[in-house]
Amino acid sequence: MLMKSLESGRCAINRISLYGLLLVVSILMAVNSGYACEKAQGESVNSVYFPPKFDSIDPENDYVFQLLELVLEKSQDKFGKCQARLLDYKLPLKRVELYLEKNAAIQVAAFTVSVKRDERFLPVPVPISKGLMGYRLLMIKQGDAEHFANIQTLNDLSAYTAGQGIGWADADILKRNGLPVITAGSIKTLIDMLAHSRFDYFPRGALQIITELETYREKPVQIEQSLALSYPSMTAFYVNANNTALAERLEYGLNQAVSDGSFDRFFYQHPSSIDALKNINLAQRKILKICNPILPTWVPIEKHEYWLEPWPQRCLDQAELKRKRSKELR
Template sequence: MITRLWPVLALAACIHVQPTAASESESKSAPTRDYILWYRNYDNPAIRNLVELALRKTSEYGEFQIIRSEEISQGRALRELANPQSRILDIANVATSEERETFLNAIPVPVDGGLLGFRVCLVLPEQLSLFEGVSSLDDLRQRDIRIGQGAHWPDTPILEANGITVITHTRYEILFGMLRNKRFDCYARGVSEVLFDLEHNKADDLVIEPNILLAYAMPSYLFVAPDDHETAQRLQLGLERAILDGSFAVYLKNWFGRAVSSLGLDRRTVITLENPYLSEESRYVGRRTLENLERRVELLSVGD
């Protein structure tokens, strides 16, 4: 059933790029292309596998190799991607915003099924009592629960627009130490990324708060340089083919089903926040994601 949801979402969102397949003659002569993927995405096997899936589905564009970029912050990664003189990276997966869709080339298919906008809190075990009984945005404000986020992440202005205190840093890795030092109370992480965080950041001393789910419309897209139309066309065509043949649904289940199931999303109190920073197209995609939260959890949960 999940394969029926995504063609609708993808076609509704796919406005910026109209993919065109390369001709057969071009396919035979196309050289191997290196695609430099932002290191944070490369190190995340789910995102790296999705990029590989899209590229495999478009063999007429030629052979490919995915290369890890140097370690740079999200803000610099997007600046370099927008710079026509730079070749530090070719592809980055980040949460979208109207501004990002203006100066970069977006492939508007939510890479994780829209789960990035569903957030849980990484916390210190001794801080769990701070979250007991929290069931609304007003509760978060009244208890002055501080949330840690990246300085250049679009989550930061979203949370601030909803009256939440946000503590930031430019580096994702540094925020774990800031949480340990009690600079903030909750490191809000996407449902699709939090288990990876725990497994790859030596975070055995941290726990996932079990009762609340922050939810806001924030699709996560692949982005390329504004003038790199061929890569945009290839990625979008590959994702559309994966949606239509069912392999995208298999990807979502394989990579995010365990997280949805183990985090117990169906038992959490959902606190919905407004996101005023989306384009009209992405607002529609995000709204559909929020509206279909219950069904999405059911479809992605492990088991038949």
């Protein structure tokens, strides 16, 4: 009986110790997730970790990582020194989202803004690339350029059909702006369909389209030279849902950089921005601006200093109406 009592006592102590350890870990995770910047184990400086792009050749020189470095520098006066560090291994997008959600290994990432991501993470409400990702060039079939030469309005463009991927946000945005869309399962399939005149044009990002034309150079497709579509699309820093301190720091640093002009200097001098703007060639194209009805209500499209160009009043009115309805439903 004595031995059984001692064994039972040891088990109870072990259970208590285990529960205590789990409690301590949980508390530490909760505390750590609220830090704007902290020392990682074995390091001597405060830092935040950022995941390198999965396909990046030189991640230290990537646009978003270098912008993060600038933002941390610009917030130093209020929050103290902090170093941006790259995770020493690459993660696919789904794993990046999981790590950020679990507050594991990384403290900040950059995503295209969406309502679903807002439910999982905390967004920093300042665009980090001036809405550049919302500009779309048109991939068309070789020989079809004359069909687009006289297009001046969205109504003109609505006579033609766009191709998009199944489930892509772009497909929904185009449809809601009255533009016909056909969908398919992959970029390869879409380019094949375009080459066979199954639809008329394939809107793509300014950097994406160059890569894809090189990849599928044997296909009879090209960039249309006179038009571009644009809609409010925001890439933002996201942090763990509980890390309000880091979100506050990044928002402060971004606004400081916007105010003192260092953000624009960085944006217009970075090689990736230069390449994208060269491809878009705003001065030589007719830009057809459409609204984005699926954009989260907090996105500040009315703050012109955050964007490449001001958005049409109809888009501002649509966003304001959506905000009012959202408040009424709360």
